[in-house]
Amino acid sequence: MCGRLTQYRGIHDFVEALSMPEVWRNNVGEQALQRYNVAPTTPVAVLRVDDGGPRADLVRWGWRPHWAKGRAAPINARVEKVAHGPFFRAIWPHRAITPIDGWYEWVDEGGPKKQPYYIRRRDGQPALCASIGQFTGNEHDGFVIITADAQGGLVDVHDRRPVV
Known part of the structure; x- marks a missing residue:
């Protein structure tokens, strides 16, 4: 997954896709998000559960442990390594869902510029992406989206x- 996504629906539309009728603490707002080209390090709507129940928050896309100085904060984590590697160990227990309308991939097709492709669900419903992060309410908060091998689909992209 490359580094751009879309979140243009309202948070209620994303929550409805979960079929969870509980009362959500909405810290995102009532209006449609209308975000069509979200870049890394930008706050993104994330759904999660804490001691107070389900909540929706804006959290910075990208995270790195305090000891990983001098490198950019990753925005994705490989499912093959995320649970066992030392890099994400501190945030592994802190699960979330990142609801998106779609994401962009750029493919080098031999021209002067890469060709962008917009990927979304065929039925038009939101995609609910597995995520982990740090959600303590301070400037070190952030999250990553968990990725897997694209075998069986999208391999050409x-x-x-x-x-x-």
Whole structure:
């Protein structure tokens, strides 16, 4: 999964896709998000559960542990390594769902510029991406989207895709 996504629906539309009728603490707002080209390090709507129940928050896309200085914060984590590697160990227990309308992939087709492709669900419903993150309410918060091998689909566009 490359580094751009869309979230243009309202948070209630995303929550409805979960079929969870509980009362959600909505810290995102009531209006449609109308975000069509979200870049890494940008706050993104994330759904999660804490001690107070289900909640929707805006959280920075990208995270790295405090000891990983001098490198950009990753925005994705490989499902093959995320549960066992030391890099994401601290946030592995902190699960979330990142609801998206779709994401972009750029393919080098030999021209002067890469060709962008917009990937979304065929039925038009939101994609609910598996995510983990740090959600403590301070400047170190962030999250990553878990990705898997694109075997069986999308291989001609990209070798990774979000776990949906």
